[in-house]
Amino acid sequence: MSAIELHSLTKRFGELTAVDDLSLEVKEGELLCLLGPSGCGKSTTMRMIGGLERPTEGKVSINGEEVTRTPAYERDSSIVFQNWALFPHKTVLENVEFGLKMDGVSDAERTERAREMLEMVQLSDYEDSSPNELSGGQQQRVALARSLIVEPHVLMLDEPLSNLDKRLKEEMQLELKEIHDDLDQTMVYVTHDQNEAFTLADRIGVMNDGQIVQVGEPPEVYNNPKTQFVEEFLGDTNIVSGQVEETTENSVLANSELGCSFEIPVKRDSVPEIGEPITVSLRPENMTVKPSQSREITADGGKPRSRVAGEITNVIYRGSMVRSYVDTGSREVFVEQQYDPDAGVWGQDNAIIEWNSDRLVAFDDDGMQITPYEAQL
């Protein structure tokens, strides 16, 4: 049985369709991240799961039971928000106990369970403190303990870490992951931050314009994006436009704005027509820059493929990685590779960029990916 099932869920606010015919299954015990740009409908989706927003159309089930019209307090779910509202005049322990008090649990049991929760979030020493004596990260841990203590079947977190600074955020991400693994707690985690999704998620649901574009495990959505939107949203890349010049039953040759041709493996049912525009995505980590004496490329027996010459315009050191910007004459591309002090390229102006044709992904005129997944493994 799935922990959550959403069936053709739609939410309209007047003219605006915030969530558009969305279907999704969250498995028992998994941490699913809803990832997408601001305004794409993540919070609205979550609020419909939690019962804080009523769907215009569609169905919500939790733990196999349809709850579309069940009020929030009767659903087996709990939500942690970005602005974690703790009770300022209650102690940390009283804040954590609160949900159990509402459920009529006895004093002694309440205190015992709240102490267990505080131990799990590493705040045992603070049970008598007032929330405003705690740091942002500690307050967020209290909010988490307060939500977990009622043992919700489903815990939902809406950008819970976005107010924290980078270091604390990364620390909390790891803690959350540990808590999730310890409790096998089903979690839906909303974020617009790809790195956060990659750190936490068992599966990622990428959202755009009120719809789920793709659901999959992190390496799958990164390496085998269904659409150009997913490819661009999940990481930095060079988007290069081109036009199909030749086709076979499972590949195309396309010219490009870089001045070079691309030989692209294509799924048999997605081969575009000659003359059709296509888009190639070159991830910076799938390319290398090499020094060159001149900007002339010696073509091996035909048109130069899988490489292009250019001039290095900027080099940025990012710890162990180096990002180089290269002007190819028609446009600039960027490449990321391991820093190698012996490579000799960093002081050079002229360089050649190469890439592995098997690692590139291409999209048709509608933004749908046409390269076969096997090509990227």
Ligand SMILES: Nc1ncnc2c1ncn2[C@@H]1O[C@H](COP(=O)(O)OP(=O)(O)O)[C@@H](O)[C@H]1O
């Ligand atoms: N109560 C509301 N009334 C009107 N419009 C809303 C309401 N809640 C959300 N929206 C709109 O719905 C869209 C999706 O919002 P939201 O789900 O909050 O997106 P996200 O969480 O992905 O940033 C946005 O355009 C937002 O302005």
Ligand SMILES: [Mg+2]
């Ligand atoms: Mg939101």
